[in-house]
Amino acid sequence: MRTIELNGVLIITILLVIFASHNLLAQQFNLNNSKSTMSIFGTSSLHDWEEVIEEQSGSIQLSTEGEMAIVNLNVSVVAESIKSDKPAMDKNTYKALKTDTYKSITFKMTDFKNMTDLGNSEYQVTVSGKLSISGVTKIVDLTFKMKTTTNAVTLEGEKSLNMKDYGIEPPKALFGTITTGEKVTIKFKSILTN
Structure with a gap:
């Protein structure tokens, strides 16, 4: 009976060590909306324009086992916060x-493509993922710079899109005179903290 108890304690201890080491090797950071910025830039027949996204959320999970890698990355924007x-x-x-x-x-990231170490905890990263806008989902590549510290990850980059690829008819104003x-x-400049 004593042997069974000791074996049970040993198994639980091993599982706890494995779980703890996994957490050390994969660290999650959550997007800080108040510190992050995201803007949309476009053109019209009258002038260039900009819209700011006020509400976004998301997370990134980094693996530090061997070379740095992104295990998971997702971002969500409230459409009416634009x-x-x-x-x-x-x-x-x-x-x-x-x-x-x-x-x-x-x-939502589906594929971690590559990461180049630029030095000083900065990396050039390319990932692929599902971008869903207005009910249309397409696989896109996203390239950005990533800077890591003990408590935060900063992602900074840009992505050009064609609205018609997502079934979006470019808005018009003044009875179609402004297109x-x-x-x-x-x-975007996304600040994620743990």
Whole structure:
């Protein structure tokens, strides 16, 4: 009976050590919305424009076993938190994005492609993942710079997209006299902390 108890304690101890070591080798950081920035830049027949994303969330999981690698990365944006300084433009944006039905824009990594060490805990990273906008999901590559510290990860980069690839008709204003360009560029600086 004593041997069975000791074996049980030994098995539990081994499992705890394995679980603890896994946590040490894979560390998760969560996106800090108040410290992160994300903006959308575009063109129109009148002037260039910018919209700011006010609500985003997400996480990154890094593996430090051997070479640094990203195990998991996901970001979610509240579609109606996309704001300009013009309420009419915001209304057109939400209509184009069909925010009545599709509340979020999401990116979920599916493939960690490569990482180049730039020195000073900075890396050039390329991942591939599912980008879902207005109910349309496409696989896209995303390249960005990543800087790591003990308590935080900073991701900084940009991605150009064609709205029509996601079934989005570029918004128009003033009865169609002002037209928006099909292409937009999303620029981000995401701060993730543990």
